[in-house]
Amino acid sequence: MQIIKLDATESTNTYLKELSAKKELQDFTIITTENQTLGRGQLNSKWESENGKNLAISVLKKDIDVSIDRLYLMNVCVSLSILESLNQLNIPNLKVKWPNDILSGNFKIGGILIENIISGSKIKRSIIGFGLNVNQTEFKNAPNASSLKTIMGHNFNLDSVFYAIIENLHQQLSSPILTFENELYEKYHSQLFKIGVKSTFIIKKEELIEGVIEGVSKNGKLKVQIENGSLQEFGLKEIQLQY
Template identity: 45%
Template structure:
């Protein structure tokens, strides 16, 4: 494992992407920053993080052993690695809000941005950005955000948390390399937020509907049981789960 530590950067994902343009980074190269000025989340959302209070890192993983249509397994193992890290730290009521937000009860404490490198329709590598709220106390206009400190009252050592997380990422990526797709999927779905519970969703046209989360398709689409007893699969741009 190769770890690059930075004081400030626009985005750790962007930093790794810039490196990868020149040459493919070593497998499991990690970039961690004390401050990200342009941290991003899913769908281009800004990731709010107070300087030196949280863990903001990106890692490069060689994933040519996966088919393009299997790329959502990267999201699954990253989410599971974060969950396992937080379980070790005794963070309560953990779940995965599809596709890979990590919640404690209904508070978001971690987000993931995955950018895959695909060449000639073949998966080459994956740049995995992780933001984990650790010691931050205040979140402007983000009532659903929280941190490990706010949840437990403990002031955490960020390096220790990072070390735990990297060990779990190594474990779950090894599991993925062994092609344990069934085990990974079962563990991921068992931790999904509001699985098999009546939930409210918002469609692309802003209309709301009720359904039951039943799991995730092989391609990573959210499978929802609708009122007419039909299971329909939605991608990230088509639907959002209301809390």
């Protein structure tokens, strides 16, 4: 494991990706910063972060023996690792909102962005990015955002939070994750936001429907029992859960 701490960078994922293209890095090389200026979420959304108050982490994971049709298993493992870390910090009401948000109650406190390098039919390596709101208390452009400080009422030591996350992530990804696939999904579903609850969704970017989340498929699609009684699966760009 190698940890590289940066004073500032536009994106830890981009920095790690460019560094790995220039030279061979050891497995579980980590880039982290407290000042990520152009952090990205899914679909190129911007991650709002105040200098010195939050964490941005990217991890290079090599030699992943997972086929591309099981690609979402990486999200499952990373999500569970982060939830376990935050549980150890006594953060309440933790959930994962499909596909990549970490919530406390109804508020987003973290986000995951995994970028995979594919070789043939398998994932060759992954760059696992994670942003966590730690001590920031004001969010101008993210009405559903919160932070550990806002929720718990006190400041957190950024290094302590960082090492808690890295320890759990390393332990989780050091095991043969395919062997525990069903167990991991069962645990993931137990922490899935709004599972089993009648909710409102936007599909096709404009149509409102009501339905109940039944889970996430092995290929990462959201399974929703819609109001006409049919069970349908939706990809990332096809559906949006309304809070």
